[in-house]
Amino acid sequence: MIKIKVIIPNAAMDRAILDDRERMLSAAVSAETVISVDCINNGPLAVESALDEVLAAPPVLEQAVEAEQDGFQAVVIYCFSDPGLAAVRQALKIPVVGPGQTSLALASLLGHRISVLTALAEGIPRLAMALRHFGLDMTRLASIRSMDTPVLNLREDESRTMAAVTERVGKAVEEDGAEVVVMGCLGLAGYGREAEQRFGVPVVDPAFVALSTAEMMVRLGLNHSRRTFPPKSLPGFKLA
Numbered sequence: 001m002i003k004i005k006v007i008i009p010n011a012a013m014d015r016a017i018l019d020d021r022e023r024m025l026s027a028a029v030s031a032e033t034v035i036s037v038d039c040i041n042n043g044p045l046a047v048e049s050a051l052d053e054v055l056a057a058p059p060v061l062e063q064a065v066e067a068e069q070d071g072f073q074a075v076v077i078y079c080f081s082d083p084g085l086a087a088v089r090q091a092l093k094i095p096v097v098g099p100g101q102t103s104l105a106l107a108s109l110l111g112h113r114i115s116v117l118t119a120l121a122e123g124i125p126r127l128a129m130a131l132r133h134f135g136l137d138m139t140r141l142a143s144i145r146s147m148d149t150p151v152l153n154l155r156e157d158e159s160r161t162m163a164a165v166t167e168r169v170g171k172a173v174e175e176d177g178a179e180v181v182v183m184g185c186l187g188l189a190g191y192g193r194e195a196e197q198r199f200g201v202p203v204v205d206p207a208f209v210a211l212s213t214a215e216m217m218v219r220l221g222l223n224h225s226r227r228t229f230p231p232k233s234l235p236g237f238k239l240a
Contacts, residue, residue, distance in 0.1 A: 001034060002029075002033040002073055002074070002215055002218050003033075003036070003071060003074075004034070004075070004211065004214050004218075005036050005038070006025065006036065006038070006075075006078050006211070007038060007075060007077055007078060008021070008038070008039040008040070008078040008186075009044070009047055009079045009084075010044070010046050010151075010152075011040050011041065011044060018038060022036070024190060025207060025211050028208035028209075029211055029212065036067075038063060040060060040063060043055050043058075046150070046152050046187075047083060047151070048123060052083075053081050054083075058084070061088050064088045064091065065092065068093065073094055073095075074097065074214040075092065075097070076098075076099070076210045077098050077099070078099065078186050078207070079099065079186055080099055080100040080183075080185050080186055080206055082099065086229065087232075090229045090230065091231075091232065091233070093223070094223070095222065095223050099210035100184075101135075102210050102213050103182050103183075103205075104131065104134045104135070105134075106204055107182050107202070107204045108137075110179075110180045110202045111202065112140055113177050113179045114136070114140055114179070114180045115141075115173075115180070115181045115182070116184040117144075117146075117147060117182070117184050117185070118144060118146055118184040119146070119149055119154065119187065120151075121146040121148060124144050124146060128144060131144075142172060142179075143175075143178065145172055147161075147185070149161070151185060154185065154187035155187060158191070161188070162191045165192060165194075169181050169192070169195035169198075169201075169203060180202045181195070181201060181202070181203045182204045184206075189206075
């Protein structure tokens with residue numbers, strides 16, 4: 001049995017919503033893999049800015065440390081911005097997966113020209129810098145398109161959001177020349193199926209890609225290089 005901890009860097013989420021995420025994400029892994037989803041106890045309500053990323057990272061680190069101590073074999077930071085990813089990798093001995101980095105790597109295997117959907121237009125410059133940091137060759141970036149919807153509102157009306165995703169994917173393909181589209185917000189998890197079927201391009205869903213990758217790393221005994229992420233500890237944290 002493999003145990004994966006999913007940490008959502010949004011504070012004060014209802015347990016019912018977290019349980020729903022567990023059920024949804026179970027489709028990404030085998031039946032014997034156990035997924036446990038939690039949110040941070042304090043910090044931003046959603047990650048929509050560079051400031052939110054910084055504020056979310058410490059509670060993500062704390063919960064990741066606790067997850068390793070509780071016997072989890074991998075951690076997924078459930079946000080496309082991957083807040084605190086490198087730091088958490090330095091603190092833990094188990095694999096730590098960031099959906100943003102992981103989905104961009106997969107998208108690069110699936111096609112040449114890549115478009116990314118994001119929640120708000122004001123976040124496009126930050127996302128562009130993140131894509132460069134993730135290692136995307138920016139000559140392959142077809143476009144970044146905004147949903148014009150705050151993160152916390154993306155799941156209020158599923159049919160409306162799915163229709164909006166389909167419209168943006170269509171424009172990315174037909175107007176921007178995208179060959180692969182990446183859902184650049186975890187609030188869009190599960191909304192790309194219709195667009196993928198309609199426009200005939202892969203729509204990479206970071207939520208499911210991250211969980212599948214975490215499971216694969218545990219099964220294959222793979223972990224991050226300790227030369228790239230040398231172990232570190234911090235006062236006040238009981239690191240494994």
